Each structure stands twice: as structure tokens, then as C-alpha cells.
Amino acid sequence: MLGYYLHLALRTLRRNVILTSLIIAAVGVGIGAYMTILTVLIAMSGDPIPDRSDTLFVPQIDVWGPNTRPKGGTGEIRLPPQFTYRDVTAFMQAHSAPHQAAMYPVALDVTPPKGIAFSQVGRATHRDFFSMFEVPFAAGAAWSVQDETDRADVVVLGKTLAGKLFPNSSAVGQTVSLGGRLYRITGVLEAWSPTPRFYDVVNGNAFSEVEDFFIPFTTAIGHQMQTNGNYNCAVLPSSGWAGRLSSECIWFGFWAELPNATAVRNYRQYLLNYSAEQRRLGRFHWPPLVQLSNVHQWLSLMHVIPDEVRVNSLLAFGFLTVCLVNAVGLMLARFSARASEFGVRRALGATRTDIFLQCLTETAVVGVLGGMLGLALTALGLAANRASLGYLAQYVGGLMRLDPAVMALTVALAVGATLCSGLYPTWRATRVQPALQLKAQ
């Protein structure tokens, strides 16, 4: 029977071309616009490290005290999102989590063997960064504990930079000139681009690429490298590098891996004890306040998905609704115009269910066609959106990709939405009184 309905549906499509194409256009345009914007939202809301997002944590402590917080806030207490040097070193030494790493972005000049020097953004961090975040190595490995203690000039290169510097040979074991010093390459990474770049959403764009080199935290501090990111102070530091390190200025990120609930509880206790200790020492003048956020909580706390994207998706949803309401009206017109046809079928013995199924099949066919149009428009919309982003496309252009999952979702959404909006017109069609229609003939 379904085959027959399908056959009927295709025949009627051709009979009422204008009305049908208007319905398909309404569904297609609505879905296209909605999916164009939803794709970005979906990409932004993805889990950057699915296996571990529940066990990786960012701690926060109240370095600056309640006076620095805006008064009359909405109840959500915003603790400083980064750390001072003295706090991260204390955390690293305490070793209260099995794996932990402090980090900050640095910019250094890379002088290639041939050609002119260029500037490159990298990251200074501890070696646990690589194991904790499951960073894949193409060759070599992270630097050793000894390298960290010795503040050795060692580096792990990203795939792109390694390819640029050593196109024909293996980079591991060679040296590269960074900021006028020679660093020994201990490892080269595989392509790695968690989206969002969860481990640092404070400095720069949370959706930009991963840095192209990594050096030991201790080495960077030893060479007095300034941060390439935010450097915020509640009180002015005293002059010089030593002043910077002993200051209350925050410029470091910190992550800890806490495998289970007990570890989380213990770590929270450690943070509380640490804050209480700092208070006893006269550094903090307020009761301890700490927070531990896993990857999901951290991304939501830091508003990684910009409000604009949410406003846009709301707007696009309004747009889709308008298109669907439009489609309902047109379908109503389409089915009512064929009341006599349904009347004849009913008079010849078709049940209401038969008419219902026939109309639903027709609606589904329209939905599929609308979905295909929507898919094409989504691709077009994403391309246009990428183009309109100009230079920003290199950072966030990757969010605007049409992957198979999104494509399937587009068509499914189109069919589902069309079927929903077809329900009422279909129900109306089944209410046709056979006698009344036949009489009018």
C-alpha cells in the first residue's frame, strides 16, 4: 500500500507545482537557515576530550578576596580564572593529584636554518600536559622529569611547525632556535585540535588552533618569558621579574586529573587547607573559597559559547517556526483543494486511516525534498558564513563544516518538522464527508 501512496504522492506533486514548490521552499529555506546556525552551535558545544572530561579539573581559589568582585552580582561568584606564580608552584610541589600541569602561552621567534625568522605562539607547561590530555605523538616523547628540574632547553613541536622546519628529515633529536636560544627537540606531535581548545579558554580565542610548540614551564620561567596572554593584577606588582613572580598577578592556567570522587573530595580539602594556611600566614584576609570544575563545568562557567551564537540560534529557530507555520497554511490549502478527490476515495471504500496514510506519505515526500533543498542551502549558508568571517575564518572556520552527522540531522529534522506541520492539514483531509463532496461534483 505504501508503494501505491508513494506513487500517488509523486503524481500529485507534479499536478500542483506552484503550491508544492512553495511548501518545499518554505521547509527548505527554514531548515537551511536553522542548520547553518545550529552547525556552529553544535560544533561549539562538542566534548573536546570525551574519555576524560569527567576526570580533568580546573581548581580556583579566592586570590583576590571579596572586595575585588563586582557588588550586587547575580549570585554566581566569579573567582579569578587564572593563578599567581606562587600558587601554581605550591600546587605542583604539593602533588595532591596524580597528574597536574600549570601552563601559560608564550610567543617566541623561530629562526629556521634557512629563511627569515618568524614569530610563533607556544605553550610553557609541565610534562603531564601530554599524558593528561591524551596528546598524540608522531615521534619521540615528552621531555623528562630531569629536564624540568634542570630547566633544560627542550621542546616538543607541533606537526605543522616540525614539517615547516624539517621538511625532509625527522625533527626529533635536532635543535631549533627559539627566541635566540637552541632547544633540543624531544618529540613531534600528531595533528591534534580539540574543539574548543578546552585547556586554555582564558587567553585568546577558545576555538583557535593548538599552539605549535611546547616547552617546560620551569625553562620558560627561568628565561623570564612573559605571557602572551592575559596578565591581571588586583594590586600593582613590585618592579622587575622577581616582583612579577612574587606578585598577586594572575597569568597561569592549572589542570589536575582526579580519577574518582574520593580524589575530588581530597583535592577540594587540599585547596581549602591551602587557602586557610595562606590566611594564617596573613596573605589572604578572607575565609577560604574554592571551586573545582570539570571540563564541562569549566566551559560553561567561562561562557565559551558566546551569547551571540545563542541569540542567533534563537532567531533561527523563530525563522524555522515562521517557515513551518507558512508550510502548514499552504498544506491546508493543498489538501482542501483536493477535498473532492478524497471524497471519491472515501465513497469507494477507503477508510479514514487510508486517507491519513496517503496524506502523510505525501507530506513525507515533501519533507524529504525540503530536506534536500535545506541541505544544499545549509552548505551554501556555511560557505557564506565562512566567507563573511574574513580573517577570523582561520580560527573558527573549522566550526562551519558539514559533517555526515549534521547532514543526517538536517534531513531528519526537515522530515520530522514537515510531518508535524502536516498533521493538522492531514487530519482535516480525513474529515471530508464523502456524500457532500460527491454532491458538489
Added chain:
Amino acid sequence: MEIVPILSALKRNKVGAILVTLQIALTLAVIANGMSIIQGHLAAMGRPSGIDEANIFTLQNHWVGEPENLRASIEEDLAALRGMPGVVDAEATNSYPLRGGGWGWGIRLKPDSSNGGAAGTTLYFNDAHGLDAMGLKLVAGRWFSSSEIEEMRIDDEKGVPSAVLTSALAKKLFPKSAALGQVIYMITDQPVHVIGVVDRAQTPWPAQGFGDEGAEYSTFLPLQFVANQMNYLVRTRPGQLAAVMRAVPDRLYAVTRQRVIDQLMPFSETRTRAYQIQKSESWLLGTVCGLLLAITGLGTVGLTMYWVAQRRRQIGMRRALGARRVDILRYFHTENLLIAGSGALLGVAGGLGANLWMATHMGTARMSWVYIGIGALIVLVLCQLAVLWPAYRAACVPPSLATRGL
């Protein structure tokens, strides 16, 4: 008038009429909010930065391995740049308007640092050439002389004796009196004398929406910023920007090759980048609004066509009973006006409601009445246009139709 018969006809076709009403209401709500957001973006993007935009380009310079005497290296570069043909002036600064990153600070009117700030400002560190290099317009007092310029390193805690403010900031700090000669406090408890006021100079950050006064809260300090990474800003004679820009890397490499030159771009590019997101969002919203109007218009055409087809017999009857073509046309236009009008009323309420909700939950700006008014007008006109063709078709129904098939 025909309102009563139209209403009773609509009563028999309730669902269709309600759907059109809803659609028009939603369309209006979305396009009014969209227009308001786009207008805000355009207002921000059109704001002049206060510097001589057409003739300025910038670059980021840093030396590979730190030079022995940073300050001397900077001065050497600046001398080279200022000596190039076609260059009006050049400076090395920490930041400039619309750069995207810079220094923020609080200004106080009393020395006590526990006292709350009177205004937030951005700090620009400039030497004596700053005024000419940026092409700022001085409206009161004077700019710094070269003997006043001190050195500032990144970790320095430095007090300065004097500052130049923008007129927007001056007005904010001293609403009743002239700012010139007044004393303000920043960084340390040492008094800072206001020695000059410039007309406009935007902060390094893009403006937000309409009348964003904070976008011009800028302060210039007589400090030569000294760091390995510096922003060079060069102003050329009119028409020579491209040529000078092309020649600059070689001129600087001639001083020393041990450097990285980055982000060499005309100010127009800086401006484009600063407002890229706003521009992209405006396009997106504009497209959505345009498509929405098209869909609504086409939907109205389709539905009215159907209503006309459904009522051909009645129309023929009316024509046979003496109604003129104009009466038929007027019938459909009035009917449409009734539906679209109630949709617009609903849309005004919905649009304002949605705007209020977004303003409280997502921090968007409140919408002015103008947009909802213009939006309502657009929707009404569009719907009237949409019934033109169907109504014409209806008016063409021959009176004889009434007698056929009876």
C-alpha cells in the same frame, strides 16, 4: 464598509487566517529585533577612531634575541622610519585605536587608592611625535614635548606628571568645568596634570552599539614604552601609503635583520578586523530577515490564491449581483489588511517581549520603538503587495460563472 462580511467569511476559514496572523507576528518580531541589532552594529562600525585613518599603517616589530640597548634600538628604527620619503611621522607605542589589545586602567579624582575610580580608561604611551603620527586633533592645551618623555618598561611602576585626555573622557571626569589644568590620579598617588585635550581617540577595543561613550575614554601619557615587542605606527602623506608600506620591511631589515616584522597592515585592515564579527553577524541577520520577508510574502500569495480559487463561485455571484471589479479587489485587500494588521499588533507585542527577554538574559541592547514601527509598516506593505496578483485574478472572475453549473 465590507468589514462585517469579511469577518464572517474569515470565521469560516479560521485556521488559515490564524496561521497567517501568527506568521506575520513572528516575522515582525524577528525582523524588528534583527534590524535593531544590525543598526547598532552599523553605528559602532561607522564611528570615527579620531586618527588619520586613510594615511596610517601599523606593524608589530620584535627583535630576535634581545638587543643590548632596547631603547636605542627603538629610537634607531624610528629615525629610519621618519626619514623615509613620504612619511609624515612615526611612533612606537604600546597600542593604538582598534588594535584589539591594550592597557586598561582606572582614573581617580582623589589620591587615596582605596577610593573608587571615577572612570575606566585605556592608556596610550606616546612620545612627542604621537600627535602628528596619529594625526589627532588637539582641541585644548598642548601635546608632550620631547623633554617630558620618560622610559616605561613592562614591569615598571611609573608615575607621570602629565596626561592628555580625549574630550569624551574629560567631560566624563569634569562635567561642569574645563579639564585643562585639573589634577587626576592613576597608577600611583602622584598627581597627574591634564595638559591637553584631543577631540577623539578611540580605545583599542571596538565600540558597542549606539552612543558607546566608553569607546573614547582614552588617556595619553608621556612615556616611551620599551619592550622587545613594539607596535610601530606610521603616518604617510596622502596617496603614498601603499608605496611606503611596501618599502618599510627592507628599510627596517637594513637597520638589522635580527627581527620579526608581523601584522604589517594599513589601518583600514585594522578597522575591518576589529568589526569582523559585527559585520558577519549583520550579514547573517540581514539575510535571515530578507528570506523571512520573502517566505512570508510568498506564503501570503499562495494562501490568498487558494482562497480566491475556493470562492470563485461566490465572487461570480457578487459580480452578477452588481459588484464592480474594484469592489472585489478592495475586498481582498481589506481582508488582508485585517489579517496582517492583527498579526502586526501581535508582532509588536511579541517583538518587544522577545527584545526585553534577550536584554535581560543575553545582554543585548534594548530596541527603540522606531524599529518595531518600521517593521510593522514593512510587513503591512509586503502583505498588501502579496495580494495584488491573487486579488487581480479574483477581479477577473466573469459574472457568468455564477450561472454556470447551477
